[in-house]
Amino acid sequence: MEKVKAKKEFGQNFLKDSSILDKIIQSMPQNNNHIVEIGPGLGDLTKNLVKYKDVTAYEVDTDLIGILKSKFATEIENRRFDLKHIDVLRAWDELKSLHSMKYDLIANLPYYIATNIILRAFEDELCEHIIVMVQKEVAEKFSAKVNDKEYSSLGIITETISKESKILFDVPPTAFDPMPKVTSSILYIKKDLDKKVDKDFNRFLKACFVQPRKKLSKNLSSILDKSEILSLYNELGLNDNLRPHEVSSSLYSQMHTKVKNGRDKK
Numbered sequence: 020m021e022k023v024k025a026k027k028e029f030g031q032n033f034l035k036d037s038s039i040l041d042k043i044i045q046s047m048p049q050n051n052n053h054i055v056e057i058g059p060g061l062g063d064l065t066k067n068l069v070k071y072k073d074v075t076a077y078e079v080d081t082d083l084i085g086i087l088k089s090k091f092a093t094e095i096e097n098r099r100f101d102l103k104h105i106d107v108l109r110a111w112d113e114l115k116s117l118h119s120m121k122y123d124l125i126a127n128l129p130y131y132i133a134t135n136i137i138l139r140a141f142e143d144e145l146c147e148h149i150i151v152m153v154q155k156e157v158a159e160k161f162s163a164k165v166n167d168k169e170y171s172s173l174g175i176i177t178e179t180i181s182k183e184s185k186i187l188f189d190v191p192p193t194a195f196d197p198m199p200k201v202t203s204s205i206l207y208i209k210k211d212l213d214k215k216v217d218k219d220f221n222r223f224l225k226a227c228f229v230q231p232r233k234k235l236s237k238n239l240s241s242i243l244d245k246s247e248i249l250s251l252y253n254e255l256g257l258n259d260n261l262r263p264h265e266v267s268s269s270l271y272s273q274m275h276t277k278v279k280n281g282r283d284k285k
């Protein structure tokens with residue numbers, strides 16, 4: 020193995036277990052989409068991906084770029100592999116999309132910005148599937164369903180813009196070098212490309228979950244007055260004791276539409 024010291028500040032935990040790499044490859048959607056990988060690292064996942072599809076990868080760490088360039092010299096020359104040396108969040112600021120055609124994001128994500136990356140992938144209109152390794156707790160939040168204790172704004176946003184979201188399997192710390200302190204999971208999301216992220220809805224959800232264990236009506240009092248909450252609850256037939264995680268995404272959408280309409284009338 021290359022003499023490379025993993026950098027904590029870039030969330031570097033290299034995936035070394037070949038059976039996990041195989042399982043990720045088996046979960047690749049059968050379609051003609053391009054593949055985008057964020058953080059190719061030492062290229063172990065990349066090596067498997069380029070066997071099947073053309074890949075564009077975004078890597079921030081200068082020290083890894085040289086290693087990747089020599090490891091994938093043939094694929095780069097054949098244009099099967101396009102390596103971008105840039106912070107992926109900056110790329111998204113500059114480009115709107117990480118590729119010029121429909122693509123699937125497949126990656127072992129740096130955990131310190133994993134949530135942010137997934138939310139940006141939701142906004143990227145050319146990204147169709149998201150198959151990413153993240154911390155198990157993060158995967159549980161994105162794939163949670165109504166009444167699960169992990170159900171939060173992340174699960175609701177996911178439901179409103181996707182056709183399917185689930186955890187494919189867990190990955191123990193022993194699969195990595197160096198070993199992370201936490202268990203990881205492979206999260207699978209199939210987006211509905213007809214749906215767009217609604218930032219006003221996301222802000223509304225933030226208010227609804229400001230204190231997740233309190234009553235929803237209490238949280239709503241930060242953006243609505245008492246009479247507005249009362250009429251909202253009456254119109255939708257809601258019980259005042261409801262907690263934020265007990266309300267489905269479609270009901271949140273209805274609430275948001277009514278709140279927005281009320282706001283427009285003012």
Ligand SMILES: C[S@@+](CC[C@H](N)C(=O)[O-])C[C@H]1O[C@@H](n2cnc3c(N)ncnc32)[C@H](O)[C@@H]1O
Binds near residue numbers: 035106
């Ligand atoms: C968990 S490692 C995964 C490495 C490799 N794909 C693997 O599975 O072994 C995360 C990778 O993301 C890279 N990375 C961290 N922050 C990044 C950013 N802002 N933009 C692009 N790559 C980033 C790291 O340098 C590292 O290569």
